[in-house]
Amino acid sequence: MPVLDKYAALAAQYRQLEEAGANPFNVKFDEVLSPTEAMIGGRKTLLLGTNNYLGLTYDPAVVEAANAATSASGSGTTGSRIANGSYGGHARLEAALADFYGRRLGMVFSTGYQANLGIISALAGKGDHLLLDADSHASIYDGSRLGYAQVTRFRHNSPDDLATRLRRLKDEPGEKIVIVEGIYSMLGDTAPLKEFAAVKREYGACLVVDEAHSLGVLGETGRGLAEQAGVEADCDFIVGTFSKSLAGVGGFAVTDMEGAEILRVVSRPYMFTASLPPANIAATEAALQQLRARPDLRRRLNENALRLYRGLERLGFELGPEPSPVVSAIMPTPEAAFGLWAALLKAGLYTNVSLPPATPRGLALLRSSVSAAHSPAQIDHAIALFAETGKGLGLANAAPALAAAK
């Protein structure tokens, strides 16, 4: 049957990677040893691409909470919150998130992806207007397609372009909903949120901020970019995930908006999927407690981030515009990204490859993410491996040449 024929070109590329024995999109961990190490292909490998920002996946309190919840409440909920009921843990976690953010309502979704789908599709109805940052995550784009609002994208991190687009819509009926991210997952850059908040106020739009990569990373108490920028009151909805700093799986939204409880019976990605199992809920609540109680994790994470960023910068790699726990080296071609990725893995370092259309401006990226659990020595070791392999491939010290070629 020819149903898969449309993927022929892509399938050929994928086969090539498999045959080369180095496919970054199909990595198997034989065994995970800790937040920073795993066995891959029989070799102990340093993990520098797992979004495990606070390194809490093996935290004793988190693991113990998961075990206890499974023993007490079973392995799964076998149904959705709406049709089959909520467990005590769901409500407790929602209350804990609301308390952390100082908001009235917390809502838990089964993944961060679904939190975006669920909030965006429910807020932006027929006749409304959705305005997305051009570099938005796939879940935001997909959420925009699930709803019935008219969708346009504005230039990445450009409050001016957002204002231009809101001006064009000034006389149009319908609500205007704006979506930006805290830290962007591909290049690790942050949104100019203060400026976005000013535009939002001027035009009376609703502002949604996805703090997937900034929760536990930014802000005085780890609430994210909105806290750091001092504009939490302007952020009508905060969306986030449990799968990064909170070391689990799941997503959430918090808000102070009057009447937001109604979302529980209109948001399809919330309603028509099974709720998270007790272990996951309890582990996430325990991780949130750790995040709140241990600001040193955030400090260590950001020190590691800066250490890696400066180290790769010194090697001559062209990086994202600012240091953050996401450190991406811009590669001249996808082939170069595959080559460096495979060489690093062979040398015992696991990173990520990110390619268009998931990346902005057609960039091929060798993406790393650091953890609070990395020791400074591990970061230095990673930098040394980048130096060795990058030089061998002619990629380190390539930034000036890259810049000249532009």
Next chain:
Amino acid sequence: MSEGAIRNQMTDQTNEVRDIIFGTLQAALPQARPLSGDTRIIEDLGLDSVAVMDFVMEIEDKLDISVPLDKIAEVETLGDLVATVQRLKQAA
């Protein structure tokens, strides 16, 4: 205005939109290529979905319009794009 004059004005505008779209695209392509109304944007030019949206953004700036994503998704050829942009420009 007579019907003929309106039609002439519309043709002028279509030509302007067409020139802007073709010019913007030529500048965005790595090498010069022959373009026509029948050129398929993704298949013939090898642009991916994000590259298409980025290119449309340039046109939005030049014509001071916003092109909704569902309208971009419906576009297959450059002729389709000229027609879509033309309609939006007239409504603006």
